[in-house]
Amino acid sequence: MTDTLLEIDHLSVDYETGRGDLKALRDITFDVNKGEIVGIVGESGCGKSTLISSILRLTAPNTRFREGEIRFKGQDLLQSSERHMRELRGADISIVFQDPMQTHNPVLTIGQQMLDIQHRSKQSKPDKLAHAAKMLGAVGIPDPEARLKQYPHEFSGGMRQRIAIAMALMSEPDLLIADEPTTALDATLEVQIIERLQELQREFHCAILFISHHLGVIAELCERVVVMYAGAVVESGEVREIFHNPKHPYTRRLIECDPGHIKERARVLPTIPGEVPDLANLPGGCIFRDRCDQAMARCATEVPPLDQLKEGHHAACWLNHEEVTT
Amino acid sequence: MSLLNVVDLKTSYGPVNVLAGVSFTVQPGETYALVGESGSGKTTVIRAIAGLAPAQDGSVTFEGQEIRGAPERVMRPLRKDMAMMFQDPVGSLSPRLTIRSLITEPYRIQGMKDKDLDAEAKRLLEMVNLPTHFADRYPYQLSGGQARRVGVARALALEPKLILADEPTAGLDVSVQGELLNLLNDLRERLGLAMVIITHNLSVVRHVADRMGIMYLGRLVEEGTTETIFRDPRHPYTRCLLSANPEPDPDARLERIALKGEPPSLLKRPSGCEFRERCPFAKDICTQTPEWEVDGGHGLRCLAPLS
Numbered sequence: 001m002t003d004t005l006l007e008i009d010h011l012s013v014d015y016e017t018g019r020g021d022l023k024a025l026r027d028i029t030f031d032v033n034k035g036e037i038v039g040i041v042g043e044s045g046c047g048k049s050t051l052i053s054s055i056l057r058l059t060a061p062n063t064r065f066r067e068g069e070i071r072f073k074g075q076d077l078l079q080s081s082e083r084h085m086r087e088l089r090g091a092d093i094s095i096v097f098q099d100p101m102q103t104h105n106p107v108l109t110i111g112q113q114m115l116d117i118q119h120r121s122k123q124s125k126p127d128k129l130a131h132a133a134k135m136l137g138a139v140g141i142p143d144p145e146a147r148l149k150q151y152p153h154e155f156s157g158g159m160r161q162r163i164a165i166a167m168a169l170m171s172e173p174d175l176l177i178a179d180e181p182t183t184a185l186d187a188t189l190e191v192q193i194i195e196r197l198q199e200l201q202r203e204f205h206c207a208i209l210f211i212s213h214h215l216g217v218i219a220e221l222c223e224r225v226v227v228m229y230a231g232a233v234v235e236s237g238e239v240r241e242i243f244h245n246p247k248h249p250y251t252r253r254l255i256e257c258d259p260g261h262i263k264e265r266a267r268v269l270p271t272i273p274g275e276v277p278d279l280a281n282l283p284g285g286c287i288f289r290d291r292c293d294q295a296m297a298r299c300a301t302e303v304p305p306l307d308q309l310k311e312g313h314h315a316a317c318w319l320n321h322e323e324v325t326t
Numbered sequence: 327m328s329l330l331n332v333v334d335l336k337t338s339y340g341p342v343n344v345l346a347g348v349s350f351t352v353q354p355g356e357t358y359a360l361v362g363e364s365g366s367g368k369t370t371v372i373r374a375i376a377g378l379a380p381a382q383d384g385s386v387t388f389e390g391q392e393i394r395g396a397p398e399r400v401m402r403p404l405r406k407d408m409a410m411m412f413q414d415p416v417g418s419l420s421p422r423l424t425i426r427s428l429i430t431e432p433y434r435i436q437g438m439k440d441k442d443l444d445a446e447a448k449r450l451l452e453m454v455n456l457p458t459h460f461a462d463r464y465p466y467q468l469s470g471g472q473a474r475r476v477g478v479a480r481a482l483a484l485e486p487k488l489i490l491a492d493e494p495t496a497g498l499d500v501s502v503q504g505e506l507l508n509l510l511n512d513l514r515e516r517l518g519l520a521m522v523i524i525t526h527n528l529s530v531v532r533h534v535a536d537r538m539g540i541m542y543l544g545r546l547v548e549e550g551t552t553e554t555i556f557r558d559p560r561h562p563y564t565r566c567l568l569s570a571n572p573e574p575d576p577d578a579r580l581e582r583i584a585l586k587g588e589p590p591s592l593l594k595r596p597s598g599c600e601f602r603e604r605c606p607f608a609k610d611i612c613t614q615t616p617e618w619e620v621d622g623g624h625g626l627r628c629l630a631p632l633s
Contacts, residue, residue, distance in 0.1 A: 043499035044470065142587075156588055157364065183497075186363045186526050188585050191570045213499060216572030239576045257500045258574045259507075259529035265552070266533055267511060269504035 005174055005207050006032040006055070011068035013050055015060065022280045024050040026232050028068070029306065032175065037201060037208045039222030039239070041215065041254070045276045047231040048211050052177055054078075055209075056093065057085050072175070090117060094168040098180040100161035104152040110136075110163060111148030117167055135166040138203070139196055158189035162196065169204055177209045182217060190214075194221050215258045219243055224312075227251045230276045230287045233306060237313035247315035249292045286318070294319060327390060329354045329488055329520050330375070335384035335394070337370055337544075342592050344370050346544040347384065349618075354487065357514065357521040359531045359552070361567065362541035365589055368524040369413070371541075372490040375522070376410050377401045388488070406436055409481035411491040415473035419465040425451075425476055426461035432483040450479040454509060471502035478509065482517075491523045495530055507534055528571050532556060539625075540564045543589060543600050546618070549625035560624070560631040562607045599629060607632065 013025040025047045032038045042048055053059045055070055057077060070077045072093065077085065097103050105113055114132035121128060129148065136144035139162040152160060161181060168176055178197070182190040194217060201208055212218055218225055219239060226236040227248065235248040246252040255261060256270045274291035277283055283290070289299040298318050306316040330352040337345040345367050352358045360368045373379035375386050377396060386394040388404060396404075409432075412418035419428055429450050430443040447461045454475040465473060474494065481489055494510070495503045511534060513519060525531060531538055532552060539549040540563065548561040559565045566585040586604045590596055596603055598613040605612070609630040616629045 043501060158588055187528065187570045187572075188363055188567060189588070191572065191582065192585075194572070214572065215500070215574035219574050219576040219578070220572050243574065243576050254500060255574060257504050259500075259504065259527075259533055260571060261574050262529075262533070268508055269533060271504040271508065272501035273505075 003033045004031050005034045005036075005073065006209070007069070007071040008051075008055075009069045009071060011051075011054065011070060012066040013047075013054055013059075014064045014066055015050075016062045016064060017280060019280045021064070023282055024231050024279060025054070027306075028228075028233055030226050030233060030236050032207050032209055034174070035201070035205045035207055036224065037197075037210060037222045039218040039225045040209065040211045040228060041213060041218055041225060042228035043213055043254075043276070045230065045279075046228040048228065049179070050231075051228075052095070052179055052209075052211065055177065056089060056095065057082075058089075090173075091120065091171045092173055093175045093177065094171065094173040095177040095179060096161070096164050096168050096181045099184055100157050100164055101184070103164045104160060106152055109149055109151055110155075114148065114167060114170065117170060120171075131170065132166075135170050136163065138169075138200065139163070139166040140192075141166075158185055158192065161185060161189075161193060165193070165196065165200070169200060169206070172204055173206055175207050175209065177211070179211050180213070181210075182212070182214065190217065197221065215243075215255060216260050227254070231279055232287060232316070233314075234288065234317070235315040236306075237315075241313045245313075247309055247313065247320050248288075248317045249294050249319070250288050251315075286316075328352065328387075329356075329389060330522070331385070331387040332371070332375065333385040333387075335371065335374060335381050335386060337367075337374055337379060337381045343595070344544050344592065345374065345381070346595075348541070348544070348546055349384075350539050350546065350549065352488065352520050352522060355514070355518045355520055356537065357523060357535045359523045359525065359535035359538040360541055361524075361526060361528065361531060361538060363526065363567075363589055365592075366541040367544040368541055369492055370544075372410070372492060372522055372524060376405075376408065376490055378410075402435075406432075406484045407487045409484065409486040409489050411477050411481045411489060411494055413492040413496060415470055415477050415497070416465055416468070418477060419473060421465050423464075424461065425463050425465070425468075428465070428476060429479045429483055432480065436484065446483070450483055453482065453513070454479045455505075471498055471506070474498060474502075474506055475509070478506070478513075482513065485517060487518075487520060489519055489521045491521055493525055494523060495525065495527060503530070510534065528568060540567065543592065543595065545600075545627065546625065547601065547627045550623065554624060560626050560633075561628045562605045562630075562632060563601050565632060566606070599627075 008028050008030050011025055011028040015022040015024050040048055065078050115128050118128045133144040141147055182193050210222055222239050225239050225242045227234050229250050235251045253272050272291050277287055285301050286299040286304050289295040304316045304318045306314045308314050309320055328351040333349050334347045335345055336347055348371055362368055370379050374381040381394050426447040430447050433441045448458045451458050451460055456475055495506055535552045538552050538555055539546045542563050548564045559568055566583045569583045583606055599616050602608045602612040611629045616627045618625060618627050
């Protein structure tokens with residue numbers, strides 16, 4: 001019996017477009033164990049959203065799953081019936097979206113919305129309302145019974161995001177997907193949300209797949225990190241390994257670029273020059289090579305494999321390969 | 327003479343007292359940052375300076391000229407020297423205009439008919455490191471970072487003396503964020519620009535601002551040089567904000583000072599010190615109203631300051 005909850009196994013996903021197939025995800029492999037917090041870091045266009053919608057099987061009509069499996073508790077979700085997916089969504093797997101202002105229905109009270117999502121439960125209405133109030137209390141909303149009668153616009157952004165978390169956790173899911181849940185919030189509220197997620201994770205023992213481009217938040221919250229670039233995993237490993245001993249130039253540069261990392265006032269901040277390659281017309285070799293300051297001849301011709309460098313630490317870069325072979 | 331002088335600026339929307347008296351000055355070539363949580367009034371301050379939001383009381387002088395509540399006839403020529411960068415990079419560009427029209431619109435509005443608009447568009451795009459063929463594109467064809475740079479190009483078109491920038495790096499990827507800040511720093515040195523920059527990203531403030539003001543419920547609670555504020559914050563709110571900045575290091579165990587709850591409603595401002603209900607360091611004396619006190623260029627509104 002393994003402790004693995006979610007296995008993404010060599011997943012490749014394309015979007016069919018007028019310009020040809022857009023290779024949104026290529027050969028993605030990583031696991032999430034039960035009760036673990038895994039962070040996914042990556043910039044715009046790295047494929048985070050495609051990955052989430054693939055796990056939930058809520059993809060756009062032009063999506064093609066080319067290869068690979070997404071196994072949840074051992075079962076391949078890509079082969080599951082729509083009915084099975086509906087049973088999973090919101091019950092075993094739930095999600096908190098990025099924008100707390102648009103997550104809730106503006107014309108229904110919070111209490112009504114929290115009742116609606118318990119439609120599978122056989123409990124009585126008062127019991128469901130009591131459960132809803134308990135969850136609001138758990139995410140730190142004061143006076144939850146009275147608040148259930150209020151509409152979304154009567155709450156601040158930080159409160160709405162906490163309500164979204166309460167709603168996602170109501171069914172005690174095994175996996176919570178958090179898609180940039182703090183990006184729209186102030187630093188002080190961001191910290192409150194992170195601390196709340198940590199507490200709730202300890203209380204409910206759910207695994208969290210936490211997607212963010214904010215390295216500070218990832219460093220603080222996650223146990224393991226997956227770094228994505230232009231639709232591929234370039235590095236994955238334990239959070240300390242990734243931040244203190246990055247083995248892919250992209251990870252290293254990304255950490256260097258974070259202004260939070262630079263304590264002294266700098267006249268010129270480090271950047272990663274260049275742009276993400278066109279996914280409909282992928283260059284051969286390593287996808288990062290055009291922006292990489294350590295690119296070699298080999299990088300232009302051969303795609304580097306995601307090697308295991310040490311227990312649990314993987315990186316896709318020829319620089320490490322030299323080290324491994326010599 | 328200060329370039330911009332804001333004195334006791336007040337704005338209310340009906341009973342909602344958004345700005346309860348804000349004062350600060352900006353010298354030529356200086357970058358001043360306004361920081362604070364959502365709803366602290368940062369955006370209203372710069373919109374009121376630019377004449378885009380009402381201000382019922384107080385004074386705003388730009389190069390010695392009073393401009394609070396000035397009619398459009400007075401403001402329009404001044405907007406040549408005072409440009410605004412809006413918070414939403416794509417939303418602030420009209421979807422039906424090409425990038426060329428967007429960045430040369432300021433010349434048309436100011437009636438500068440003698441300008442060669444094609445040449446100007448090329449010059450501006452080069453200045454912000456965008457390829458010149460972008461002139462023929464529409465906003466939907468740009469990424470967030472590129473749209474930001476178009477916003478910078480448009481703000482710089484008329485070579486202003488002051489830029490009012492509302493969250494210029496919000497929503498940008500880390501690798502692009504540095505690029506934009508470098509661009510602003512570089513232009514500031516070359517053109518001698520002054521800037522008022524609004525952000526809640528404190529890591530950004532450290533790298534661009536000379537001085538900073540911390541806002542809470544429509545008032546400044548602390549002001550000083552960026553260096554002093556980061557090294558030695560005196561107001562508990564400032565200390566809380568600084569400690570709430572997650573570090574990109576899993577081993578950094580911050581001495582985080584938890585801020586209780588959320589900002590109170592502007593309709594129900596607390597008595598005494600308005601921060602006292604959330605303040606982890608509040609004392610009995612804080613039921614009295616603190617005054618703004620300045621000591622050696624460092625302003626503070628607190629009766630129980632931290633040492």
